[in-house]
Amino acid sequence: MLQFPIPLPLASGSMSIGESANAPVIDLHAVDYSILGIYILVVVGIGFALKRYMKNADDFFLSGRSIPAWITGLAFLSANLGAQEVIGMAASGAKYGIMTSHFYWVGAIPAMIFLAVFMMPFYYGSRARSVPEYLKLRFDEKTRGVNSVAFAVMTVASSGASLHALASLLKLLLKWDYDFSLWVSSIIVLAYVLKGGLTSAIYTEVLQFFLIVLGFAPLVIIGLNDMGGWNGLMSRMQPEFTHSWKYMGTTANPMGVEWFAMVFGLGFVLSFGYWCTDFLVVQRAMAAKSMGDARRTPIIGAIPKMLFPVIVILPGIIALGLASKTGSNYSIPNGVTGAPDYNLVIPSLIAHYLPTGMLGLALTALMASFMSGMAGNVTAFNTVWTYDIYQSYMAKDKSDAHYLWMGKVATVAGILISVAFAYAVKSIDNIMDFLQLVFGFVNAPVFATFLLGMFWKRATGHGAFFGLVSGTVAAIIFHGLSTPAILAPGETLPWIKGGWLGAHYGFTSSMAQNFWLAIVAWSVCFVVTILISLATKRTKTDAELKGLVYSLTEKISGEDEPVWKRPAVVGSVVLLIAVVLNIIFW
Amino acid sequence: MNFDLRLPIGILFSLFGIILTGYGIITRGSEIYAKSLGYNINIQWGIVLLVFGLVMYFLAKRSKDS
Numbered sequence: 143m144l145q146f147p148i149p150l151p152l153a154s155g156s157m158s159i160g161e162s163a164n165a166p167v168i169d170l171h172a173v174d175y176s177i178l179g180i181y182i183l184v185v186v187g188i189g190f191a192l193k194r195y196m197k198n199a200d201d202f203f204l205s206g207r208s209i210p211a212w213i214t215g216l217a218f219l220s221a222n223l224g225a226q227e228v229i230g231m232a233a234s235g236a237k238y239g240i241m242t243s244h245f246y247w248v249g250a251i252p253a254m255i256f257l258a259v260f261m262m263p264f265y266y267g268s269r270a271r272s273v274p275e276y277l278k279l280r281f282d283e284k285t286r287g288v289n290s291v292a293f294a295v296m297t298v299a300s301s302g303a304s305l306h307a308l309a310s311l312l313k314l315l316l317k318w319d320y321d322f323s324l325w326v327s328s329i330i331v332l333a334y335v336l337k338g339g340l341t342s343a344i345y346t347e348v349l350q351f352f353l354i355v356l357g358f359a360p361l362v363i364i365g366l367n368d369m370g371g372w373n374g375l376m377s378r379m380q381p382e383f384t385h386s387w388k389y390m391g392t393t394a395n396p397m398g399v400e401w402f403a404m405v406f407g408l409g410f411v412l413s414f415g416y417w418c419t420d421f422l423v424v425q426r427a428m429a430a431k432s433m434g435d436a437r438r439t440p441i442i443g444a445i446p447k448m449l450f451p452v453i454v455i456l457p458g459i460i461a462l463g464l465a466s467k468t469g470s471n472y473s474i475p476n477g478v479t480g481a482p483d484y485n486l487v488i489p490s491l492i493a494h495y496l497p498t499g500m501l502g503l504a505l506t507a508l509m510a511s512f513m514s515g516m517a518g519n520v521t522a523f524n525t526v527w528t529y530d531i532y533q534s535y536m537a538k539d540k541s542d543a544h545y546l547w548m549g550k551v552a553t554v555a556g557i558l559i560s561v562a563f564a565y566a567v568k569s570i571d572n573i574m575d576f577l578q579l580v581f582g583f584v585n586a587p588v589f590a591t592f593l594l595g596m597f598w599k600r601a602t603g604h605g606a607f608f609g610l611v612s613g614t615v616a617a618i619i620f621h622g623l624s625t626p627a628i629l630a631p632g633e634t635l636p637w638i639k640g641g642w643l644g645a646h647y648g649f650t651s652s653m654a655q656n657f658w659l660a661i662v663a664w665s666v667c668f669v670v671t672i673l674i675s676l677a678t679k680r681t682k683t684d685a686e687l688k689g690l691v692y693s694l695t696e697k698i699s700g701e702d703e704p705v706w707k708r709p710a711v712v713g714s715v716v717l718l719i720a721v722v723l724n725i726i727f728w
Numbered sequence: 729m730n731f732d733l734r735l736p737i738g739i740l741f742s743l744f745g746i747i748l749t750g751y752g753i754i755t756r757g758s759e760i761y762a763k764s765l766g767y768n769i770n771i772q773w774g775i776v777l778l779v780f781g782l783v784m785y786f787l788a789k790r791s792k793d794s
Contacts, residue, residue: 173751177744184740192731213733345733352737356780360773364764497760499751499770503744503777 165475165486166493168315174502181506182330185349185513189334189342199546202339203525204271204429209341211435213348215442218426220347223354224304224515225508228454232491233484235458236474238396239383240727242455247386248409251444251720253417255713258440261418262427262709263698264596266436267689271428273421274530280595280690282603282681283534288610290530292584293421294523298556299577301519302563308512309564315489315505324564327509331517332557335524336550340429343514343521347426350507350514351446357507358453364495365460369467378463386727398651407657411664415589422522433698437709444716448723461487464494516560524552575638579621586660587613587667594671599684599691605675613667619643620662626652732792738785745778 196202234242270276274293278286309323334342369375382389382396389395390404399408417423417440427439464472475490477483492504528549537544567574591610594601622643625635629645640655649655688694705711752770755761761768 173747176747180740180743180747184736188736191736195731345736348733349737349740352741352780356741356773356777360764360769364767364769368765495763497755497758497763497769499748499755500764500773503748503773 164473165314166490167317168489168493168501168505169498170316170502170505171498173499174505177502178506178509181349181353181510185342185346185510186330186333188345188349189337192338192341192345195341196337196339196546199528199542199549201341202546202549203521203528204425205339205341205344207429208431209344209429209435211430211438211442213344214426214430214435214439216351216446217344217347218423218439219443219447220351220354220514221423221426221518223351223450223511224518225307225511226304226515228354228358228508228511229307229485229488231451231454232458232461232488235455236461236482236484236487237458239379239459239462240386240455241383241390241395241397242458243386243451243723243727244404244408246447246451246455247720247723248404249413250417250447252409252717253413254440254444254447255717256414257418257424257427258437258444258709259713260692261592261596262437262440263433263695264690264692265424265428266430266433267695271529272525273419273424274526276690277591277595277606278530278534280682280687281591281601281606285591285603285606285610286530286534288607289588290526290534292581294526294531296581296584297422297519297523297526298559299563299581301516301523301556301560303567303574304512304515304519305560306564306567308509310568311489311512312509314486315493320568324561327513327516328557328561331513331520332554335517335520335557336553339549340425340521340525343517344426344429346510346517347514350510353503353507353510355446355453357504358457360500361491361495361504362452362456362460365457365464365491368495369460369463375460375463378466379459383459383462386724388728395650397653398649399654399657403654403657403661407661411586411589411660412657414593415585415660415664419588419592421526422518425522425525434703434707437698438707438712441709441712441716444713448716448720457491458484458487461491464491516557520553520556520560523556524549527552527556572638579638582656582659583614583617583621583663586617586663590664590668590671594668594675595691597692598672598675599687599693600675600680601671602675602678602680603682604678605671605673608674609667609671612670613663616666617659617663620659623647624649624655624658626655732788734784734788738781738783738788740781741777742781742785745774745776745781748774749778750774 195206200206231242231245234245265273265276268276268279270279272290274286274290277289305324305328308327309320312318312323313320334346338345366372366375369378376384382394387401390399390401427436430436430439461472461474464470465474472490472494474482474484475486488508492501496504528545532548532552533540533545587610590613591606595606621640623641624647625641625645626639626649627635628648628650629635629641635641639652649658684694748770752768752772752774755770756768
């Protein structure tokens, strides 16, 4: 189960890119290198151009809250659109077909709209500089502490994993030296983040958005053409690969997840937990120049997000069709074990369809997405480190210039830790699987805490803290009691897959096990937070909670904005379109 | 912040467009296009990129002048 670098469970297997006997070999020519070179010059150039705007810590960590919504919106989407998504979603497309769209039309869209309409007013309005800081304002120090430390570890681990995946991929496809790719890409990211701070990261994320769309669209166009259009492609698929909902209740369901776990586990617990509370994405909205722009950020991101399956899932389905076409000479590359390695679907399609020239553009897009994924994590890390850990526990009342300096130190340190982490992933088997498991335990209950915090003023700091802890404990126990398959008597699994307390609950897939784990952890956190809150005294007065809790905050009327700019109106339209898409591809 | 992101986007994609179109013209009729079903995708997509880049560039220029 791929849970990195984004804690949202993706559908494909763990994204380790290793050896492959029949991996596509890609030869780059001068024209391809010139495209890659120009891209690198421009991103580093943007970093240097932004340097003069980085006057104080707010500029560096929050872009001085000065960025227009179209930029923060595309960055919001793009921060999550790392290479993991491009590669992972195509892999899922090849594995599960159109059902993969649930990660978009059930998973992401409702959560993004909820963030925009209901939650952004508290994040932006409270002037919190980070998501953990909101927890500090709303609850207490220990709740913030547990959230910020977990988040800081998670971001550098993700960034390291992203780096490792990039270097392994380049080694496999282009025969580039692993260490060379690793260090060069780290130095590029370091150069522009250090100079331009969050603004640099956001700007390059927007560049990357256009690069991914414009770099991969030709692949889809040519691929569809080759398959005889949409109908031609669909006629090559098994029926369960051509519908998103129809086969969910049957044994032909390729994902092995039933509708309740899909809607409640993925659509609610995991997606809301990710999109509405993960500082990596929320930070983009916090950098917007006004409350209106902050609220429009997730909505502007949601519109392209809704259409992204065309760019990221469809190539996986095209690869399946292509493999079944006689005379195409194409098959999905095998991994070391001889089984198909779906993570190589995108690179192999690029090699198959794109000639020199376009090839350089598509590979640049792929590399850009790895690097910008890393930059996103590093900018989230340096903020949480500086404000939520360093300023809170180590050096309270220092000057603004001091924190700016610390932020730069944290940027360098964050990148060095990422590099170290990349080497750890390379040399220690299963370390990433283990960390994904731990992050899954920690993340699963989080949304219950935010939901109660924002919409129930009676929720207390003790309630939130012990709710989170018990949710995580519940997740661990659930993992110990469940297995991703129904085991035959005497059959055992590696402990990392679950069942180490006895295989009491067998699921039909590891995805189903994961979704149910999230549901259980969330529910335990929700109930325990309520019970402990009722049993403990409130430590914050109504006045202190103003701007942090729904019932104590003035509603934003939005009367002064034109209709097409109001988050609730546009959000409803986007939701409606998502419903229609679900019906079309039912 | 007095920095219009559309400017670097415009420059970047215009350059990409020029390079790809140029390369596509030089390699007209080359067998490398067997991969892309016979379409000279470098010229075709290069023009798309160039148009996108120029639109971004001029939008940035126009808002700067006004």
